[in-house]
Amino acid sequence: MDDRTIGRAGFLGVVAAGVAGLFVARDVTGVLSRAVPRSLSSIVPASGWRIYTIGNAMPDIDPAAYRLRVDGLVRAPASFSLADLRSLPRAEQVSDFHCVTGWSVRDVRWAGVRVSDLLDRAGATGSAGAIRFVSAEEPYEDSLTLAQATLPDVMLAYEMDGGALSRPHGAPLRLVMPRMYGYKSVKWVSRIELLTSPRPGFWEQHGYDTDAWIGRSNGLSA
Numbered sequence: 622m623d624d625r626t627i628g629r630a631g632f633l634g635v636v637a638a639g640v641a642g643l644f645v646a647r648d649v650t651g652v653l654s655r656a657v658p659r660s661l662s663s664i665v666p667a668s669g670w671r672i673y674t675i676g677n678a679m680p681d682i683d684p685a686a687y688r689l690r691v692d693g694l695v696r697a698p699a700s701f702s703l704a705d706l707r708s709l710p711r712a713e714q715v716s717d718f719h720c721v722t723g724w725s726v727r728d729v730r731w732a733g734v735r736v737s738d739l740l741d742r743a744g745a746t747g748s749a750g751a752i753r754f755v756s757a758e759e760p761y762e763d764s765l766t767l768a769q770a771t772l773p774d775v776m777l778a779y780e781m782d783g784g785a786l787s788r789p790h791g792a793p794l795r796l797v798m799p800r801m802y803g804y805k806s807v808k809w810v811s812r813i814e815l816l817t818s819p820r821p822g823f824w825e826q827h828g829y830d831t832d833a834w835i836g837r838s839n840g841l842s843a
């Protein structure tokens with residue numbers, strides 16, 4: 622089974638719950654949106670994506686100067702350039718993307734690095750149980766357990782739909798966690814920290830679930 626098959630098959634298990642969940646999500650959107658700060662901005666492009674930022678300006682990162690810092694519970698802290706990341710095994714997948722507010726984009730093509738391959742290189746210590754993704758857009762961040770982050774369709778993407786990841790979508794590197802709502806998929810990832818357990822992310826601090834499984838979280842049940 623290649624990565625592409627794993628990505629789509631991995632999603633099938635939650636598709637039924639996800640479709641049912643989206644109707645419910647519309648009903649609960651009023652409740653959820655009251656937790657959204659006034660500073661939330663969105664642009665609505667034709668593709669179906671909404672471009673989300675928590676501030677007024679998105680990070681503008683020079684790809685040549687970019688470094689992903691990996692620290693915390695690792696054998697030795699390390700920094701990865703984009704060339705370093707591209708030298709790690711390349712993963713490709715097609716997966717759907719769901720925002721908790723009810724919009725979805727089907728069949729997004731991603732390419733990048735599996736979190737597990739990056740962790741093999743960085744050397745997580747035995748006490749590491751979670752991974753925190755910190756955005757260059759402060760204070761945006763989110764965390765996953767190591768078990769969640771090493772699922773076969775989770776990746777740090779540097780390409781989307783056949784081209785370099787664009788700035789609005791989080792260039793040069795974003796997390797892609799298709800089985801959870803979009804707020805887990807941190808854009809402009811600049812630092813990864815290995816922790817013992819997940820730490821509440823930006824939206825979790827505003828009342829959203831840490832385990833943001835599509836159709837099974839944020840007030841929804843399967």
Ligand SMILES: Nc1nc2c(c(=O)[nH]1)N[C@H]1C(S)=C(S)[C@@H](COP(=O)(O)O)O[C@H]1N2
Nearest residue numbers: 671672673674675720756761790803804808
């Ligand atoms: N740094 C950062 N990452 C982020 C967000 C954000 O505001 N800032 N929004 C999240 C939410 S709620 C969603 S649905 C997706 C949207 O991805 P897009 O902006 O590429 O459409 O990004 C997620 N990652």
Ligand SMILES: [Mo]
Nearest residue numbers: 720721803804
């Ligand atoms: Mo979202």
